[in-house]
Amino acid sequence: MPQNETVTGLGLExxxxxxxxxxxxxxxxTKGLSEEIVRQISAHKAEPEWMLEFRLKxxxxxxxxxxxxxxxxxxxxxxxxxxxxxxxxxxxxxxxSWDDVPQEIKDTFEKLGIPEAERKVLAGVGAxxxxxxxxxxxxxxxxxxxxxxxxxxxxxxxxxxxxxxxxSTVIPPADNKFAALNSAVWSGGSFVYIPKGVHVDIPxxxxxxxxxxxxxxxERTLIIVEEGANAQYIEGCTAPVYSTESFHSGVIEIIIxxxxxxxxxxxxxxxxxxYNLVTQRAMVHEGGHMEWLDGNLGSKLTMxxxxxxxxxxxxxxxxxxxxxxxxxxxxxxxxxxxHAAPNTTSQIISKSISRGSGRATYRGLCKIxxxxxxxxSKVECDALLLDEKARTDTFPYIEIEEQSxxxxxxxxVSKIGTEQLFYLMSRGLSEEEASAMIVRGFIEPIAKxxxxxxxxxxxxxxxxxxxxxxx
Amino acid sequence: MAxxxxxxxxxxxxxxxxxxAFHHQALESRMAGEPDWLSQRxxxxxxxxxQLPLPSRRLEEWRYTDPRLLKWDAVTLSSPVAGRxxxxxxxxxxAGKPSSARVLQVNGxxxxxxxDPDVLGRGVIVKxxxxxxxxxxxxxxxxxGAHARPADGKFIALNSAFWSAGVFxxxxxxxxxxxxxxxxxxxxxxxxxxxxxxxxxxxEGSSFGIVEELASPDFDSPVFCCGVCEVHASSAADVQxxxxxxxxxxVRHLGVQRTVAKRDANLDTLVVNLGGTVARSEVNASLxxxxxxxxxxxxxxxxxxxxxxxxxRQDHRVAxxxxxxxxxxxxxxKSRAIFRGLIKVWPGAQRTDAxxxxxxxxxxxxxxxxxxxxxxxxxxxxxxxxxxxxxxxDQEELFYxxxxxxxxxxxxxxxxxxxxxxxxxRLPMPGVVRELRDAxxxxxx
Numbered sequence: 001m002p003q004n005e006t007v008t009g010l011g012l013e014x015x016x017x018x019x020x021x022x023x024x025x026x027x028x029x030t031k032g033l034s035e036e037i038v039r040q041i042s043a044h045k046a047e048p049e050w051m052l053e054f055r056l057k058x059x060x061x062x063x064x065x066x067x068x069x070x071x072x073x074x075x076x077x078x079x080x081x082x083x084x085x086x087x088x089x090x091x092x093x094x095x096x097s098w099d100d101v102p103q104e105i106k107d108t109f110e111k112l113g114i115p116e117a118e119r120k121v122l123a124g125v126g127a128x129x130x131x132x133x134x135x136x137x138x139x140x141x142x143x144x145x146x147x148x149x150x151x152x153x154x155x156x157x158x159x160x161x162x163x164x165x166x167x168s169t170v171i172p173p174a175d176n177k178f179a180a181l182n183s184a185v186w187s188g189g190s191f192v193y194i195p196k197g198v199h200v201d202i203p204x205x206x207x208x209x210x211x212x213x214x215x216x217x218x219e220r221t222l223i224i225v226e227e228g229a230n231a232q233y234i235e236g237c238t239a240p241v242y243s244t245e246s247f248h249s250g251v252i253e254i255i256i257x258x259x260x261x262x263x264x265x266x267x268x269x270x271x272x273x274x275y276n277l278v279t280q281r282a283m284v285h286e287g288g289h290m291e292w293l294d295g296n297l298g299s300k301l302t303m304x305x306x307x308x309x310x311x312x313x314x315x316x317x318x319x320x321x322x323x324x325x326x327x328x329x330x331x332x333x334x335x336x337x338x339h340a341a342p343n344t345t346s347q348i349i350s351k352s353i354s355r356g357s358g359r360a361t362y363r364g365l366c367k368i369x370x371x372x373x374x375x376x377s378k379v380e381c382d383a384l385l386l387d388e389k390a391r392t393d394t395f396p397y398i399e400i401e402e403q404s405x406x407x408x409x410x411x412x413v414s415k416i417g418t419e420q421l422f423y424l425m426s427r428g429l430s431e432e433e434a435s436a437m438i439v440r441g442f443i444e445p446i447a448k449x450x451x452x453x454x455x456x457x458x459x460x461x462x463x464x465x466x467x468x469x470x471x
Numbered sequence: 472m473a474x475x476x477x478x479x480x481x482x483x484x485x486x487x488x489x490x491x492a493f494h495h496q497a498l499e500s501r502m503a504g505e506p507d508w509l510s511q512r513x514x515x516x517x518x519x520x521x522q523l524p525l526p527s528r529r530l531e532e533w534r535y536t537d538p539r540l541l542k543w544d545a546v547t548l549s550s551p552v553a554g555r556x557x558x559x560x561x562x563x564x565x566a567g568k569p570s571s572a573r574v575l576q577v578n579g580x581x582x583x584x585x586x587d588p589d590v591l592g593r594g595v596i597v598k599x600x601x602x603x604x605x606x607x608x609x610x611x612x613x614x615x616g617a618h619a620r621p622a623d624g625k626f627i628a629l630n631s632a633f634w635s636a637g638v639f640x641x642x643x644x645x646x647x648x649x650x651x652x653x654x655x656x657x658x659x660x661x662x663x664x665x666x667x668x669x670x671x672x673x674x675e676g677s678s679f680g681i682v683e684e685l686a687s688p689d690f691d692s693p694v695f696c697c698g699v700c701e702v703h704a705s706s707a708a709d710v711q712x713x714x715x716x717x718x719x720x721x722v723r724h725l726g727v728q729r730t731v732a733k734r735d736a737n738l739d740t741l742v743v744n745l746g747g748t749v750a751r752s753e754v755n756a757s758l759x760x761x762x763x764x765x766x767x768x769x770x771x772x773x774x775x776x777x778x779x780x781x782x783x784r785q786d787h788r789v790a791x792x793x794x795x796x797x798x799x800x801x802x803x804x805k806s807r808a809i810f811r812g813l814i815k816v817w818p819g820a821q822r823t824d825a826x827x828x829x830x831x832x833x834x835x836x837x838x839x840x841x842x843x844x845x846x847x848x849x850x851x852x853x854x855x856x857x858x859x860x861x862x863x864x865d866q867e868e869l870f871y872x873x874x875x876x877x878x879x880x881x882x883x884x885x886x887x888x889x890x891x892x893x894x895x896x897r898l899p900m901p902g903v904v905r906e907l908r909d910a911x912x913x914x915x916x
Binding site for chain 1: 531818819821831833834835836837838839840841842843844845846847848849850851852853854855856857858859860861862863
């Protein structure tokens, strides 16, 4: 059988989560972006004056910065940005108990496969429906330990000093055009604070969901992990299919204090009309340990490069990235590690799969500043191409200013081997099963680092992808 | 020349900088005595040069090398005329190095060309480019500017308009040379700009090597040398091209090399950068026939405030071709080296084997290395990989050597030599490898 037939029709054409529930927002701003909208958002959230000023200044920066000329195709984006709603507030109050959550929203979660029972296992569920946290619960013992897991709005309201001390210190509005846009209109997201020495065994989770058509989601998350603390945060998102383009631009800031450990997990499965342009960065202090686990399966175009700024001696950063680009998709993802202190270490592992007209791009940076004595970094990128139309690119930047540094980068590109298929099929597997098995084997080094339920979900997604792949 | 052509020339009020220095009259003096079609090409290249924007660090390919470092605005255009020099004096440049033909260029002009009688008898052509344009018009017309096109970049366009001291080499079908053709390009005029040009055509099944050496004394004022070299290997030809840059201090070097390998051809390049203040090499290998193969080697040693920039491209346009790149450099002092390599596999170029390795050894606190090994793959049945490393002298290796009674400095030299070893081992020209070793040794000192 010709090779190209083995993998046709693999894809996400029929989007599993492409359902729509009727939305009844409490407040919906007018379409498009203006100073007036920014003022409205700030007023609606009853924000302090400094935040309004911050937003307005960010808006100016956003307007002054040109659209990036690199990465994915952003030619249609200006039109999209004019059409979207910059703010929708679905509910007025934060819900404290599951019973108070409206049935409609519960239905949405049901379809997403988040059973009610799960919240007992999940330590705290901050489920984001449209722009704000609608449901928020935190186990009692955590509250006792002093852990804060709130919506970003409540973080600002309840802990104004702590918030202001850290907000925007990792990603200033001028960092890039979309960070500026987010800074101007951010809404929703989480505020997390793990006090000194506190260890959290069960991951904190937030589910995201964009619903209203043409609604931009500008989630903003701020996480502070105090000295010696240890925690994990999981974010997953999925959005329904719409015919017009949609847009998501988040900013995630994480501060890892000395000797703290933190892992941030994202599995992104936006619908295929979504522009997903996210800035996520961690500032890692002495002896700190940061790990990004970044899965990109959905969206039309994703541009996301989780970063670790290793600013304290002995800090460690790790980025595990997995991307799947099906027909019409461009995953422009990767990671950045910046070494700015002695004995810092980092590792980036990236695995990508492209199929049909899909394009997977690894784009990364490893920068070692002078004075980062004995810094070490290792980058590995592997790309798997499923048919002859698929495309993959690798663009690593390696900038070394330090003599005693050791840096290695490796990348390989391959396809599913006829021999591998033949071997598995001679053991009685169908071609479809064999292909799925090879793909699972390819992503396994990353899947095994995921929490169990996510690993299961990822494997299920791969199987879904491979279903009907053999014509 | 027709009146209308004047329109493509620089206006008298042309902006300052490189355009002001390279004005209308200078271009006309280059065209004197040339066939009309060749002059037309210069004019058209000049037009393209004027249209292309000045490169800046905002452009990805110039991100790490500010084009202003090339100081082209601080030089004048040299006169291309250089008297022929005595063959005995010319030979001194090639003493002790076996060769089958010798070309000496001094400043902007060709000073001597000498081809061994037996080689001449087998139909090998080594001529100045203007001579070749008259004697072998169809070959020059077909290939000059076809592989390094003016539209490919501002500096290629500039060279295409102003080249002088052009060299044409043609080795006919089936001819195999056991001694390399050697070119020496010598500059001793400070404050000037030079535009060497080379066109090499390898006939079907021919086999030969070319060694190009660039040398000068040290200068206190800048010298700008912008060279373009095109090498075309027909079916089953086997060509090795070694470019060895040993300019003195003050020289700003921009070397563009475009190679084309047709069916079953083997076209290997070695780019050596040792001298100059700023050196940028752009090496593009195009694989245009099944079975074509290019080995691309690079070697550099930078010290003081030297700035080296290597930009490479492995262009796989058809199926069943292979390329393998290995660039290695050691950096001392406050030097800086950039490597940007791209493997490009076009749709349909199945069964491509393309590899790329860049390794840097940092010897001092203040040296800096940047590596950008890029892949763009649009076919699936390929084997492609790249690797890049930046490291430092291994203290254990040093200790091992020193424990045998060898002083530290000497031990370091040995380790650096060992580091270069696998690049030199891949060059199938033993005599040239020895010369390279000597040249590197003199630099490491």
